[in-house]
Amino acid sequence: MSTSQASGFKQLHVAVIGGGIGGLAAALSMRRAGHRVDIFERRGFDVEVGASISCAANGSVHLEDWGIDVKSMSPVALMKLTMRDWETGQIQGVYDLSDYEREWGRVYYMLHRQDMHKVLLDAATAEDGIGIPCQVHNNSPCDTVDLETNTVKFLNGTSIQADLIVGADGIRIGVKPDIKTSPQTCYRCNVLTEDIKRLGLVKHSYEPAIQFWGGSEGKNGRSKYYKIVMAPCSNGEVVSFYCFMPTELTNHREEGFTFKEAPVSDILQGRYSDLDPECLALLKNSRERMPWRLYVHQAYTHWINKRTCLLGDAAHPMMPHQSQGAVQAIEDAGALGIIFSAKYPEFTRDVEAGLRLYQAIRKPRATRVQEASARATENVGERIGFTSIQVEDESLRPSEGSLTVREMNEYNMHQHVAAEVAKIRKARDAPQEMAHL
Numbered sequence: 239m240s241t242s243q244a245s246g247f248k249q250l251h252v253a254v255i256g257g258g259i260g261g262l263a264a265a266l267s268m269r270r271a272g273h274r275v276d277i278f279e280r281r282g283f284d285v286e287v288g289a290s291i292s293c294a295a296n297g298s299v300h301l302e303d304w305g306i307d308v309k310s311m312s313p314v315a316l317m318k319l320t321m322r323d324w325e326t327g328q329i330q331g332v333y334d335l336s337d338y339e340r341e342w343g344r345v346y347y348m349l350h351r352q353d354m355h356k357v358l359l360d361a362a363t364a365e366d367g368i369g370i371p372c373q374v375h376n377n378s379p380c381d382t383v384d385l386e387t388n389t390v391k392f393l394n395g396t397s398i399q400a401d402l403i404v405g406a407d408g409i410r411i412g413v414k415p416d417i418k419t420s421p422q423t424c425y426r427c428n429v430l431t432e433d434i435k436r437l438g439l440v441k442h443s444y445e446p447a448i449q450f451w452g453g454s455e456g457k458n459g460r461s462k463y464y465k466i467v468m469a470p471c472s473n474g475e476v477v478s479f480y481c482f483m484p485t486e487l488t489n490h491r492e493e494g495f496t497f498k499e500a501p502v503s504d505i506l507q508g509r510y511s512d513l514d515p516e517c518l519a520l521l522k523n524s525r526e527r528m529p530w531r532l533y534v535h536q537a538y539t540h541w542i543n544k545r546t547c548l549l550g551d552a553a554h555p556m557m558p559h560q561s562q563g564a565v566q567a568i569e570d571a572g573a574l575g576i577i578f579s580a581k582y583p584e585f586t587r588d589v590e591a592g593l594r595l596y597q598a599i600r601k602p603r604a605t606r607v608q609e610a611s612a613r614a615t616e617n618v619g620e621r622i623g624f625t626s627i628q629v630e631d632e633s634l635r636p637s638e639g640s641l642t643v644r645e646m647n648e649y650n651m652h653q654h655v656a657a658e659v660a661k662i663r664k665a666r667d668a669p670q671e672m673a674h675l
């Protein structure tokens with residue numbers, strides 16, 4: 239009998255720092271794998287505003303593994319990606335998604351962040367369902383992590399020890415981020431479908447599609463950093479906008495989301511005066527306008543240190559241009575749940591080895607998406623989907639080796655982990671087999 243078969247599964251106590259999509263997904267995944275999980279979130283969940291978040295098939299495959307019915311997240315099933323001219327709204331390219339479900343087994347969903355967050359939170363903490371309900375500790379900002387003793391200290395003076403610590407934000411493990419300000423920044427805002435109907439602004443807004451305006455050098459010297467991404471979410475009741483512009487037009491400095499309403503004039507600056515009038519009218523009737531200051535991060539040197547790992551934006555902060563930020567966080571969570579499952583009990587007894595495998599499985603793939611997201615800042619044609627369509631405009635052509643839908647969706651994480659574990663077991667058992675000869 240090999241060592242791996244002889245060693246039994248050990249239930250771990252897992253501390254997840256950060257209760258965003260990534261943290262909740264990790265908690266649920268580890269609950270399903272049979273572990274005891276505490277989630278520590280620095281604030282309450284009432285600040286959630288959010289807007290649309292894409293959930294491509296490579297994300298929903300894990301949600302389904304954890305027993306989540308994506309329909310409970312009030313999705314919109316996307317049928318196409320449409321590239322439009324900034325000034326006229328004229329269509330420049332369409333990536334048809336109507337075959338997506340047949341080809342990839344799942345719909346390309348557009349979700350509202352709040353709906354997604356709520357369903358994950360409910361599933362992680364529910365009394366019913368496989369595994370021990372996760373415990374949530376709100377208003378628990380993490381201060382430090384002692385990597386030697388696996389102890390998390392909180393700003394309120396308390397501390398806990400765990401077998402495995404997941405940093406889904408708010409912790410440092412010796413990574414020195416290499417960050418530079420992005421030449422492009424963003425405001426997000428929403429328009430209610432009932433307002434759209436009332437105002438008669440229905441020309442573009444009913445499409446179950448992600449629609450893009452701009453994103454390439456335009457007429458009259460308009461910069462490629464002007465871009466709009468519009469998508470319906472919340473069962474089609476909300477139309478969500480990401481309004482990108484050159485960074486010099488914003489006063490916001492702090493990375494990430496600012497939870498303070500911005501006036502519409504903060505968005506309608508510079509070349510927004512040239513914008514397709516239909517789209518402009520929608521923006522003028524928007525609400526929940528908030529800045530999202532963007533920085534470009536190079537891939538981190540490492541995601542793990544002893545029994546602590548990073549996950550989601552904490553591990554691979556990326557520009558939002560591939561619509562894969564949340565999905566990559568879900569993939570990270572999926573990997574943890576597979577590696578630390580009863581199928582591979584050796585890792586529950588050697589957490590450091592399991593985390594080495596986590597990094598080996600996840601870092602190359604997430605880094606590729608992170609780099610492709612940075613490239614798509616410079617050219618909307620680099621976005622997954624658009625990389626496979628023909629557009630007339632030369633400036634929208636993607637580079638060699640750009641990210642494709644096939645690459646994202648053909649991937650099978652269960653098989654990848656199984657193949658890597660087989661190599662690890664073979665290497666480990668080899669000396670023992672030699673000794674028996």
Ligand SMILES: Cc1cc2nc3c(=O)[nH]c(=O)nc-3n(C[C@H](O)[C@H](O)[C@H](O)COP(=O)(O)OP(=O)(O)OC[C@H]3O[C@@H](n4cnc5c(N)ncnc54)[C@H](O)[C@@H]3O)c2cc1C
Pocket residue numbers: 255256257258259260261262278279280281285286287288289290291351378379380381406407408409426495549550551552558563564567
């Ligand atoms: C409020 C909010 C709104 C967002 N809205 C959008 C959106 O509209 N569209 C979009 O594409 N993406 C949005 N995002 C980002 C998107 O959700 C993430 O890129 C993605 O889901 C990855 O999630 P994450 O859990 O890794 O990071 P995040 O979603 O950023 O979650 C990190 C969590 O950690 C918590 N945290 C931070 N520091 C500490 C600490 N010291 N101790 C304890 N907890 C801590 C934060 O409060 C947060 O809840 C939003 C993120 C947030 C937090």
